Amino acid sequence: MQFQDAIKTCFNKYLQFEGRASRSEYWWFFLFMILAIIVAEILGQNIGTIVGLGLMLPHLTVEVRRLHDINKSGWWVLLKLIPLLNLLLLYWLIKRGDPKINQFGAPSNNPLHEVS
Known part of the structure; x- marks a missing residue:
């Protein structure tokens, strides 16, 4: 999956x-989120906060x-809250x-899906 496809x-x-x-898909979107927040922070702290909050749900x-x-439950995402277990x-x-x-x-129809 390409960068633009992942974001879409x-x-x-x-x-x-x-x-x-x-x-x-996950890592391209993660990169997009980080870059968007950095650019928004440069424009202003309030803008960065708004962008970060706006991207929080699609990231989740x-x-x-x-x-x-x-093959793991989505509830495992709560490991973020526990130091070291994250x-x-x-x-x-x-x-x-x-x-x-x-x-x-x-699995997704991504040809790179199975590449290690």
């Missing part, structure tokens, strides 16, 4: 917690779908997705 997909699935998201949904891709969440976000159908559906 994440905004189109703004409130969709079900399904799966590939590594590339793609993060939950990313956990679904490795490293486990980071590992899972980096991990290659399940190449087969799992309880959350089929």
Whole structure:
């Protein structure tokens, strides 16, 4: 998945917690979010806060779908709140997705989905 495709997909699935998201979809959107917040902060602190809050929900949904891709419940996203255990969440976000159908559906149609 390319950078633009990931951003479009994440905004189109703004409130969709079900399904799966590939590594590339998650990490491209994460990069977009960081860059958008940096640019907005340069323009003004209040603008950066507004942009950060506006991107929080699509980031949460793609993060939950990313956990679904490795056959984990989206509730594991709460590991962010526990120091040191959030490293486990980071590992899972980096991990290659399940190449087969799992309880959350089929893998995305991304040709890079199974690349390690």
